[in-house]
Amino acid sequence: MTLRLFNTLTGQLDPLEPADGKALRMYACGPTVYDYGHIGNFRTFLQVDVLRRFLLLSGMRVRHVMNITDVDDKIIRNSLEAGIPIGEYTARYVKAFFEDMEALRIQRPEEIARATENIPQMVALVEKLAAAGAAYKTEDGSWYFRLAAFPEYGKLSKKDLSGMEDGARVDVDEYEKDSARDFALWKAAKPGETSWETAIGNGRPGWHIECSAMAMEYLGESLDLHAGGEDLMFPHHENEIAQSETATHKQFARHWMHVRFLLVDGRKMSKSEGNFYTPRDLLLRGFKASAIRLALIAVPYRRQFNFTFDSLTDATNAIDRLRTFRARLTAGNFATGENSAIQEAAKKTAGEFRDALDDDLNTAEALAPVFELVRAGNTAIDQGQFFAGDRDAILPLLEDFDAVFDVLEDRDAEATRRALEWAKETGRMADVAPELLAAQSLTDEAIETLVAERTAAKKARNFARADQIRNELAEKGVVIEDSKDGVRWKRK
């Protein structure tokens, strides 16, 4: 089976495969670095990461390009207000973006393309469009794409623009356009604003041109897949198609993937509603990076996901269950042999896991058999019916699971530590949850010492002291588990 992924262009599930049988060439719209990324942004990047990882797990080679929009109206406005060059302004957010990617375990694409580093390609594309009569320059020096030059406009978002009246909404700055719907390819420089002196004039790129130019620069004229948030479908992706296909007379992207927006507490996330969160906010509140990751990917990408703090707590507990199970397999001593029921369950789980992801990346359905296997495994272990052969069948399966979900390995402390450093540097310590600070005050070494002391106390049947230590640790978010294989502790 190969992955069948919903294609916005055709409106159906289409197999996703490289046209040339080599690496799948995919382009995903990345961040505009005018501020810290929020969880909505990251839901999109995470879902694309799930796609990427599943393709790799399926044995496909992938060439994945993501852009960083580091010049646009907001960036220019904000950097002017701050009185610093745009490069300096965006540097902070680019750095933060990569930190967040790492915290959330988003794999780095093969290529990260920055708009400001690909201006010549954009200029060349505008020139090509001008030569074809599809681009025109207005009196102020801006360039526009002539929508009339592309009759197929609207095919992605299924919009019929033929009946749209010109002139309904004409931007003050754009009064020279031939048609109200024509969009900017190149914006003429305004006094004080960052600009590039080029063959088509002094100015800066329009928003849409960068993705067309960079996608073609790094992936060729025809892509296997183009992905982004659902809001980008129109006009951004529609405009990319118009520009690219007019210039090349080739299909720009065969497959289009759009990730659904999330809701927060049942409402649209927005700063004015007070329900706007960045991953960093959540880390400072004491949530784990892995929980944020799982919460944002456990609901399939075409479904609306209602994000709440509870959903993070749920994800935390679910991850705990998986990690505890894996630790049980790794640490336990199992007799040689195998339990045929477990062997079969493992085989079934592997198949169901892949089938679910093959079916339009149904992450929710892929998770179910994994948890069922966890229960079957735990039950067998409790009954003494679990053997080394069963462990050897399940561990690789968990590896495959984690190749996509990537939540089993505990790297949460590192992400949290980074977030705290950032809070310190930027004066946000007031936002840090007190419980998190309490937990941070305790080093791993200190915990080990206390745990050892408790074990000794237990041995001496001094339960009062043992419980005292356990409570002390619990107050700082450390939970102790006694078992036949020794004592295990973890930070909640």
Added chain:
RNA sequence: GGGCCGGUGGCGAAGUGGCUAACGCGCGGGUCUGCAAAACCUGUAUUCGCGGGUUCAAUUCCCGCCCGGCCCUCCA
């Protein structure tokens, strides 16, 4: 106003024209334990927004209504 998508248990959700409506979390009871934690067992929707219709049979298809989301302007 127009186009598109969705409304399933306490919460997040999967799913299907007819088998006991996944899975996770939570909660109640039990086993294990010095007590816990973990793990396991068990109970947690006779029912899938509301009202009609089609059908032998609908949560699943159709129509209407209500509610939420996305787009139609910058936005993951």
